[in-house]
Amino acid sequence: MAIDPPTPPPLDTMRTVTEPVIDERTTGGPGGHRDRRGWLVSLFAVLLAGLLAGHRAVPNVHGLGSLVDSVTPLLGLGVPPLAVAALLRRSRRALAVVLLPAVVWAALYGGAWLPPATGAGPAAIRVASQNLRSGNPDPVATVDAVAAAGADLIGLQEIDDDRVDAALRQRYPHRAAVSTVALWSRWPIRDSADVDTGLGWTRALRAVVAAPGGDLVVYVVHLGSARAGHTATRDETLAALASTVRADPAPRLVVLGDLNTATTDRVFAPLTRLLRDAQADAGQGFGFTWPAELPVTRPDHVLYRGLTPTAAGVLHTPDSDHRAVTAGFRW
Template identity: 85%
Template sequence: MVDERVAGGPEGRRDRRGLLVAALAGALAALLAGHRAVPNVHGLGSLVDSVTPLLGLGVPLLALAAALRRSRRALLAVALPAVVWLALYGGAWLPPAAAAGPAVVRVASQNLRAGNPDPAATVGAVADAGADLIGLQEVDDDDRVGAALDRRYPHRAAVSTVGLWSRWPIRESRGVDTGLGWDRALRAVVAAPRGDLVVYVVHLGSARAGQTATRDETLTALAAAVRADPAPRLVVLGDLNTASTDRVFAPLVRLLHDAQAEAGQGFGFTWPAQLPVTRPDHVLYRGLTPTAAGVLHTPDSDHRAVTAGFRW
């Protein structure tokens, strides 16, 4: 009897069709595991790093293709990128191991979007979530923002288009040079109920396809400022224009913890607001214990807000 697989019968044809799916599955697994090896030429490596969590969407698509081809070989191959993705990012979906007890301080960060038609509505939604400290970026209408926040947050520090609104007194504040040629970051010392808390509100340089040099330089400058800061308790709020999976984020990873990674659930994507696929907005910290972290969909901005609670 002639073996159908050798003679090109139905089973053999299915196996050959499954080879393409298996090859794609192997390539996806290699990219997931080795995305940092992609050369960062014109920001290509950073882009791949940033979208790597989304590459997991390829797993069900490949599994469907393998099922349609009725190829056991392809289905087995698809298990490889699935295992790699789970090893890298599956932990983000586990229940957070946040500290028990109420937060002593609750913070939020929101990029308002330049030209926001109703910034008061945006910041009002953030305030209604119960933050004690609100860091804002792309503030171009101080009057409307102030009118919405000043009653609940009587203490304010601002530099250029970034600002901090606080329920508690701000002892001092100053601009922080991140290499843009003007200050688009600030450092403030907040007199929180259990002691001083240093807060940075930051908007780093923009990143575009093939143009990440300015963003990379500003991130390096921010890391240098944080490294030199002696404050025992410190929080960074802001739009850093990069995801925590990006290789250029490494200098901050070595200095600070990520509230979403430690006390949130899921990736916490924030941009674009209607259907977010990445997280340029962050709450980073040291010297504190996170109790919660999340994302808030606010009106009229192209970014969602990020929130976190801490105790010490």
């Protein structure tokens, strides 16, 4: 009896599938490429948030920590590009993560853009500080712009031209000076003395101004310079100034000057424990002053105690590489 051979199964049932399953999310396909880039945006957003929140943890080796502290307010500029990148990649997850550095920045610095809590009432004392820039081709134009703002007291740094005193003498008949810093006042200066900040040459003074509301102690200061990798001199002079102010018994005191660092710098802490910052209390925005044409930091300050600030701001003056800082106070 003949037995028919078994009928072979159809060819399509014999085919063994050996090709790997392709998942576009991991192979660079349209969805995968977008997802991978979304992770990259998220990573940068988390790193930015961490740097904003923990910038004081950056080691201050060769001034690196101070530099990061000083530019931290500018790190908020990294949020918009990250948000745009998340939108371009159509990654909702990345866009949500970008909110993290935005929230941290707003918590740290958003208050600087709100209307100041102080500022009620007219100013009884108006002050200004300006680094003239050594070699300024027209210092008279610079100081005229500062005087036009209506200051009662003007502190100047990097003075190296006799024309400055001649330009201010009629409007500000009282003057105290040492080296390249000076104070001009509408009111009598009862006393003045050099202040040693450990710089090696005197570049700071203390004056007692007989203001209408009572005596006011005014410091005009130019601290040591700071360069990338070289901040030791600046740090030492700042510590010396803080020590001098700490020992000063004056109940009403103002510091005007170029301190060569921002209030966000960790080395500024000894001064912020003793004095208030007029820009932070009565100004709006960061009040950047250097470099004058496109300022990215604020080395110039009006610090105070024993007074109530009514206003604070920044003035773009001609021919200097710094903008001037101004403030108003009441007793």
